[in-house]
Amino acid sequence: MxxxxxxxxxxxxxxxxxxxxxxxxxxxxxxxxxxxxxxxxxxxxxxxxxxxxxxxxxxxxxxxxxxxxxxxxxxxxxxxxxxxxxxxxxxxxxPAAPDAPAAAATLTAEPAPPGPPRGPGGGPPPEPPAxxxxxxxxxxxxxxxxxxxxxxxxxxxxxxxxxxxxxxxxxxxxxxAGVALLTVVARALRPLDELTALAGRTTAGDRGQRLRPDRAGTDLGRAGAAFDGMLDALESAEARAQGAATDARRAEAQTRRFLSDAAHELRTPLAGMQAVAEQMLNRSPGPDDPNHRRVTLLMRETARTSRLVTDMLELARIDSGLPLRPADADLAAIVDAETERLRTLAPGLTVTRTGARGPVPVHVDAGRIAQVLANLGDNARRHTPPGGEITLDLTGHAVTVTDTGPGVPPGERERIFERLVRLDDARDRESGGAGLGLAIARGLARAHGGDLTLVPGPTGASFRLTLPA
CATH class of the missing domain: 3.30.450 (Beta-Lactamase)
Structure with a gap:
């Protein structure tokens, strides 16, 4: 409107x-x-x-x-x-003509007597005035x-x-009158100019000033009082919002600290549990022993819990400002290393390396970038059916990892980067992932000044890691 x-x-x-x-x-x-x-x-x-x-x-x-x-x-x-x-x-x-209307009482001049007309110089006389x-x-x-x-x-x-x-x-x-009116109208509308100026100062961040009209019953007085009331409500709302934001930041900081401390403290007992489980497995008489199966299950669940704790600790570090160790590195070499790793871990899949082959210099934390690519590679390996293909493409300072799995629905392409999100239709749960891998990968990419996005494609999922030049 x-x-x-x-x-x-x-x-x-x-x-x-x-x-x-x-x-x-x-x-x-x-x-x-x-x-x-x-x-x-x-x-x-x-x-x-x-x-x-x-x-x-x-x-x-x-x-x-x-x-x-x-x-x-x-x-x-x-x-x-x-x-x-x-x-x-x-x-x-x-006199006027006898049949002239009554209103026409004006008479006309009669022509001069016959004779040769003569003017002052002997010429024709001038025209008589009307x-x-x-x-x-x-x-x-x-x-x-x-x-x-x-x-x-x-x-x-x-x-x-x-x-x-x-x-x-x-x-x-x-x-x-126009000059006087301009002066009078300008003086009459001066309160409106003050209201406009106050609105500009309020927009600039000054919330403490008010109009305080001396006569609230007039038109401009009512407008000024309403404007002051709006500013009071705005200032109160901002104070509440700032208080809520402060409380939220404090609660978020406490949650991050708790997650970091909890993850850090849980790593030691989990490592002990895994070591005990390995000793019990070594002492087991054989695979047919019922205790052997129980110990194997214990080791698998312990490893899964350790991964979850590690992911939680990683997210807590990212949220609190992940310390990076940037150095000059070759992005092509990092991609080549991830390609060889996937070929070793997934012999039943076709792993293809495309794009730039020569050195691609970047200034990054090479270990963290390798971690992002490993996360994307493992994600593609887990969700690509046997006989499928994984492609790693390097173009400029962007690495795209594409698989031939079930893909991601269009409405879920941003949601999958949220924490603890797993798409049942597109990703199975056999791997035991907690839905933190993509959140960690995007956090690491953005910590470098880049980004991680899901690129629409005809089939499968295609994730693109973009790094600053």
């Missing part, structure tokens, strides 16, 4: 800045709408005032031709149309129509300028 781990700093900063930007946009839109409505209301008020003044001037007897001059000015254009069709005032103002306007038509008591047109371009310019100011001010405000 993967836990999402977004950046709290970035998430908090982006969220707050986003909300702040949205608030600025809302405020700006409200201000723009309110200002536009206010300006248009003031403009409508001015148009209504001019309409009332037009009615007052007419009632006072002012002629229609004087109304444009009396009512015009301040961005208001006037056009007066009398009932008989005469017009006075600004000729460039025309003008927006709003109008009001007043019908006076004598049916005179007064068209009042107010230019709204200035209003739109004010609103455009205000929008630009608000945009620049909003961006500057967002920038300052």
């Amino acid at each position: 993967s836990t999402p781990t977004p950046s709290l700093r970035r998430r908090a900063t982006v969220a707050v800045l986003g909300l702040f930007a949205l608030l600025l946009v809302v405020v700006g839109v409200v201000i723009d709408i309110a200002l536009g409505a206010q300006l248009r209301t003031e403009l409508d008020t001015r148009l209504a005032d001019r309409a009332e003044r037009a009615e007052a001037f007419t009632e006072a007897g002012f002629p229609a031709s004087a109304l444009p001059d009396l009512l015009g000015g301040q961005d208001i254009r006037v056009r007066v149309t009398t009932p008989d069709g005469r017009t006075y005032g600004d000729p460039g103002v025309v 003008v927006s306007s709003t109008s009001r038509t007043v019908v006076l008591s004598d049916d005179t129509r007064v068209l009042l047109v107010a230019d709204t371009t200035q209003i739109e310019g004010v609103r455009t300028q205000l929008r630009a100011i608000m945009l620049v001010a909003g961006l500057a405000t967002l920038g300052l």
